[in-house]
Every structure is written in C-alpha cells, then in structure tokens.
Amino acid sequence: MRNEAVNRVKLVFTLFDADGNGVLESDDFDLMSSRVAAAVPGADEAPKQAMRAGFTRYWDTLAGELDTDQDGRITYDEYQACVLSPERFSGAIDQFAAGFARLGDLDGSGSVTRPVFTGMLRGVGFDLPNIQALFEALRPDDADRIGVDAWETEIRNFYAPDKAGIPADLLAAAPAS
Numbered sequence: 001m002r003n004e005a006v007n008r009v010k011l012v013f014t015l016f017d018a019d020g021n022g023v024l025e026s027d028d029f030d031l032m033s034s035r036v037a038a039a040v041p042g043a044d045e046a047p048k049q050a051m052r053a054g055f056t057r058y059w060d061t062l063a064g065e066l067d068t069d070q071d072g073r074i075t076y077d078e079y080q081a082c083v084l085s086p087e088r089f090s091g092a093i094d095q096f097a098a099g100f101a102r103l104g105d106l107d108g109s110g111s112v113t114r115p116v117f118t119g120m121l122r123g124v125g126f127d128l129p130n131i132q133a134l135f136e137a138l139r140p141d142d143a144d145r146i147g148v149d150a151w152e153t154e155i156r157n158f159y160a161p162d163k164a165g166i167p168a169d170l171l172a173a174a175p176a177s
Contacts, residue, residue, distance in 0.1 A: 004164040006080075007172040012158075013079050015125040024074040029059040032124060039123035040103055040116055047103045054092075054099030061092035089159070097155035101148050111145035121171075130171045137167035 016024050018031040033055040037048045065088050066078045104112035104120055114135055121131040138146040138154065158168035 004166075004169050004172070005161040008158055008169070009080050010076075011172045013076050018125075022076075024059075024062065024079065025072055026059055026063070029055045035123040036100070036103070036120050037123075039119035040106070042106050043103055047099075047105075050099040051103040052099075054096035058092045058096045061089055065089075093156055093159045097152045101152035101155060104151070105148045109145075110148050111141070111143075112148055112151060114140065114144045117146065117151070126171050130173060133170040133173075134167055137170055 013024070016028055016032060018028040018035070019025075033052045036051060037043070040048075062074055062079070063072070066074050100120070101112070104116045106113075106116060117135055118128070118131050121134075122128065134154070135146060138150050140146050154166065154168045157163045157166045158171065
C-alpha cells in the first residue's frame with residue numbers, strides 16, 4: 001500500500017470516528033451523515049437519503065467484513081487491515097462517492113459551488129485549508145464551481161490503495177496555513 005494511501009486511511013478513520021471514542025460504530029456513520037446533511041440545508045430530501053444510504057452501506061460493509069466478533073465496533077487495526085481492498089469495498093465506495101458528491105449539486109447543473117463543497121467537507125471534519133486546496137485542484141470554472149463527476153471520481157481515488165499524487169491527497173496533507 002502506498003504511503004499516501006496509508007495517510008488517507010489514518011485520516012478517514014479519525015474522521016469517521018465521529019464521537020471520538022477510538023473505534024468505529026454505526027452511530028458514528030449516522031452522526032457523520034447528519035452533519036453533512038446539515039451542511040447542505042438547501043438539498044432536496046432524495047439526495048440527502050442517497051448520501052445517508054452511502055454512509056450506511058459503507059458501515060454495513062465494514063461491519064460485515066471486519067467485525068468478526070460482532071461487537072458492533074471496528075478498531076483502527078481492523079480498519080487498516082483491509083479497508084483499502086478494492087475487491088471488498090468497491091461497491092460501497094462507489095455508492096458512497098455518488099451519494100456524497102451528488103448531494104452538493106443543488107440545482108441539478110452537474111456542478112457544486114465552493115460554499116457547498118466547503119460546508120460538506122467541513123461537516124465531515126476536514127481542515128479548511130485542505131478543503132480549499134482540493135477545490136482549487138479540481139479546477140473550478142469561472143463561476144467557482146466544480147464538476148460533480150470530477151468530485152465523485154476524486155472521492156473514489158481517495159480510497160484507492162494504488163493512487164498517489166492525486167488531488168485528494170491534499171485532504172490528508174498537513175494543513176496549510
């Protein structure tokens with residue numbers, strides 16, 4: 001696994017541990033999806049439900065693959081051991097990426113504004129300078145919007161163990177000041 005992927009895994013585990021208790025649980029994913037939904041108050045209910053379904057499937061996949069003692073908790077060691085196994089998680093990641101990215105397309109134009117993008121990623125817990133760096137790397141248009149498809153692809157790339165030097169690495173970099 002590439003160093004960049006390991007850095008992304010560490011960050012994602014920390015962010016998904018939304019209640020900060022050191023393990024991942026179903027409630028963490030509910031809390032995270034609620035924070036993201038709250039960050040996009042103008043979104044219709046159907047995209048919010050699709051985003052929540054992506055979070056739920058991600059948790060269900062983790063629990064099904066990793067929670068061998070069925071205690072409803074995933075430790076970092078369990079998470080790191082196989083979360084970046086594309087053959088085990090690609091379906092969950094695809095649904096998660098689509099639901100998350102498309103939630104930000106409030107007007108159906110196929111693009112996401114900087115404020116919505118920023119709000120959603122702040123809802124996840126990413127640092128503002130990193131969010132801004134990623135937005136710029138995704139090449140906003142003259143109206144300061146990025147394409148939903150580009151963002152969805154970058155979310156998938158973020159979870160890919162063989163990817164390095166990708167824009168999404170900016171989310172896991174030490175925050176720029």
